[in-house]
Amino acid sequence: MSLNREDVEKLCLLARLEVTPEEMTDVASKLSDIVTLVNQLRTADTTGAVPMAHPLDIAQRLREDKVTESDQHEHYQQNASMVERDLYLVPKVIE
Amino acid sequence: MHEATIAQLAQELKSRKISSQELTKHFLERISRLDEDLNAFITITQNDALAQAKAADARLASGEETPLTGIPIAHKDIFCTKRVKTSCGSRMLDNFISPYDATVVARLKQAGAVMLGKTNMDEFAMGSSNETSFYGPAHNPWDRNTVPGGSSGGSAAAVAARMACGATGTDTGGSIRQPAAFSGVTGVKPTYGRVSRYGIVAFASSLDQAGTLTRTAEDAALMLQIMSGSDELDSTALPNLVPDFCKALKDPWENITIGVPDNFFDKGLDPNNAQLIRDALSVFEKLGATIKEIHLENIHLSVPVYYVVAPAEASSNLSRFDGIRYGYRTEGESSDLAEFYMRTRGEGFGAEVKRRILTGTYVLSAGYYDAYYLQAQKIRQLISQDFARAFEDVDLIAGPTTPTPAFSIGQKINDPIQMYLNDIYTIGAPLAGLPALSTPCGLVNNLPVGLQLIGPHLSEERLLKAAHYFQQETDWHALVPPGYID
Numbered sequence: 001m002s003l004n005r006e007d008v009e010k011l012c013l014l015a016r017l018e019v020t021p022e023e024m025t026d027v028a029s030k031l032s033d034i035v036t037l038v039n040q041l042r043t044a045d046t047t048g049a050v051p052m053a054h055p056l057d058i059a060q061r062l063r064e065d066k067v068t069e070s071d072q073h074e075h076y077q078q079n080a081s082m083v084e085r086d087l088y089l090v091p092k093v094i095e
Numbered sequence: 096m097h098e099a100t101i102a103q104l105a106q107e108l109k110s111r112k113i114s115s116q117e118l119t120k121h122f123l124e125r126i127s128r129l130d131e132d133l134n135a136f137i138t139i140t141q142n143d144a145l146a147q148a149k150a151a152d153a154r155l156a157s158g159e160e161t162p163l164t165g166i167p168i169a170h171k172d173i174f175c176t177k178r179v180k181t182s183c184g185s186r187m188l189d190n191f192i193s194p195y196d197a198t199v200v201a202r203l204k205q206a207g208a209v210m211l212g213k214t215n216m217d218e219f220a221m222g223s224s225n226e227t228s229f230y231g232p233a234h235n236p237w238d239r240n241t242v243p244g245g246s247s248g249g250s251a252a253a254v255a256a257r258m259a260c261g262a263t264g265t266d267t268g269g270s271i272r273q274p275a276a277f278s279g280v281t282g283v284k285p286t287y288g289r290v291s292r293y294g295i296v297a298f299a300s301s302l303d304q305a306g307t308l309t310r311t312a313e314d315a316a317l318m319l320q321i322m323s324g325s326d327e328l329d330s331t332a333l334p335n336l337v338p339d340f341c342k343a344l345k346d347p348w349e350n351i352t353i354g355v356p357d358n359f360f361d362k363g364l365d366p367n368n369a370q371l372i373r374d375a376l377s378v379f380e381k382l383g384a385t386i387k388e389i390h391l392e393n394i395h396l397s398v399p400v401y402y403v404v405a406p407a408e409a410s411s412n413l414s415r416f417d418g419i420r421y422g423y424r425t426e427g428e429s430s431d432l433a434e435f436y437m438r439t440r441g442e443g444f445g446a447e448v449k450r451r452i453l454t455g456t457y458v459l460s461a462g463y464y465d466a467y468y469l470q471a472q473k474i475r476q477l478i479s480q481d482f483a484r485a486f487e488d489v490d491l492i493a494g495p496t497t498p499t500p501a502f503s504i505g506q507k508i509n510d511p512i513q514m515y516l517n518d519i520y521t522i523g524a525p526l527a528g529l530p531a532l533s534t535p536c537g538l539v540n541n542l543p544v545g546l547q548l549i550g551p552h553l554s555e556e557r558l559l560k561a562a563h564y565f566q567q568e569t570d571w572h573a574l575v576p577p578g579y580i581d
Contacts, residue, residue, distance in 0.1 A: 055528025
């Protein structure tokens with residue numbers, strides 16, 4: 001099963017991940033190989049099988065609804081590339 | 096000093112025959128001399144290590160030590176380490192200084208272990224050769240032209256070359272066991288949920304598990320004892336009490352039944368590897384174990400299942416890397432936020448990571464979700480049931496860890512499918528959440544081969560004990576790569 005340039009570009013948009021024109025042929029070709037590999041699943045007989053999201057039979061643990069974190073934004077923002085007045089800076093979003 | 100195991104060194108430290116500072120300096124010297132050719136370390140924390148060693152010596156003098164107090168270890172660079180760079184082998188986190196410690200790191204620190212540094216790995220744990228790292232490949236000390244395995248390649252190489260007494264790793268599809276096999280060390284992946292994942296940069300959240308790379312099963316038990324146990328910071332960490340792994344090793348041998356899947360001895364398995372596995376099984380028979388052939392009905396689908404589930408989970412987990420709050424940020428102006436994200440992520444991630452994110456996006460996208468992701472989850476259930484059924488008749492499952500010994504650097508990196516097929520024997524255990532380990536069982540052309548043991552959920556005692564008894568009967572785990580004795 002082959003993925004073409006257009007298929008890859010759609011995936012790039014969904015994943016917010018750029019593939020350059022130079023990379024495109026190789027990426028499309030290798031992704032196609034991977035899809036061929038995983039296509040083996042499509043013909044397997046899974047009648048009656050329940051999808052398994054988690055390897056052990058456990059449920060989400062609950063805890064008391066009380067605040068346990070403290071405000072450490074200065075500490076955490078040390079790793080941010082652009083911060084001003086405690087706000088993360090991003091390129092323009094709204095026209 | 097680098098020849099001794101953690102267990103032996105713990106005795107010598109306790110009796111004050113050696114000090115942690117001496118031991119730590121010894122390993123730091125080895126790293127400075129040997130790592131240039133191996134590239135097992137991304138960051139060496141020399142000053143911190145010496146300070147930790149000094150504190151450990153004070154603790155040892157006052158008699159309130161643990162078996163790991165003063166022992167120099169390394170952490171795979173996927174574990175967050177406070178105030179220390181945590182890169183995941185990626186340009187995306189090349190500038191990231193973690194503001195906190197992972198639970199595994201905190202527990203080992205509290206026990207008094209000394210951190211020598213952070214080890215090299217495949218980028219974001221995606222790989223089987225340590226060749227996708229932004230920092231260049233790690234090399235196998237047994238033959239520096241070969242890979243140490245991946246993704247915990249740096250940890251495996253560091254322990255094999257005696258640059259650390261032990262190291263942490265993570266295993267999602269085989270990333271502890273496969274490098275352990277290639278590098279001739281003991282690698283243990285516990286039951287899913289046995290060890291907290293808090294502070295481990297997430298790859299595939301339903302598969303990831305932290306574990307150990309050491310030279311013996313006994314050393315693995317010592318480290319896992321400290322690392323394991325419930326954690327309120329990880330809701331997938333099991334609340335089950337951690338048994339005394341080390342005591343289990345000292346229990347007398349009980350005859351067990353070991354199941355060997357006929358599926359594993361297929362044409363993909365190197366005949367020399369196959370023979371060493373059979374020889375290893377004979378060792379268990381001599382101990383009194385019964386070997387029984389079993390069949391895992393759906394195991395041949397484990398690679399395609401994994402390469403749907405893991406990339407799908409990765410595509411979600413890696414969406415947090417957007418250049419805003421931490422990590423790499425594209426330079427220059429972007430016309431809008433979407434372009435900013437695309438360029439940051441396109442530039443920050445390497446080729447394999449991008450492939451996996453795009454694969455994950457594909458199998459989760461509208462129109463394909465049912466055919467791939469949902470289908471993979473159903474087959475995952477079937478694979479789990481196959482193991483559960485097998486464990487009704489056998490106590491452990493044994494087989495090869497890898498299809499061949501270590502391959503050459505550069506040999507498979509341009510063929511992802513060939514690379515993925517390396518995981519063929521290791522992928523089943525994480526899909527079912529089962530504990531598994533690899534222990535050295537021989538050499539082929541002077542390259543190590545690993546025997547894999549898989550147990551039912553929460554059976555680490557049984558696994559470690561079997562590996563320990565095997566290591567009492569054989570010497571493979573004690574071999575040193577040529578050139579690394581001194």
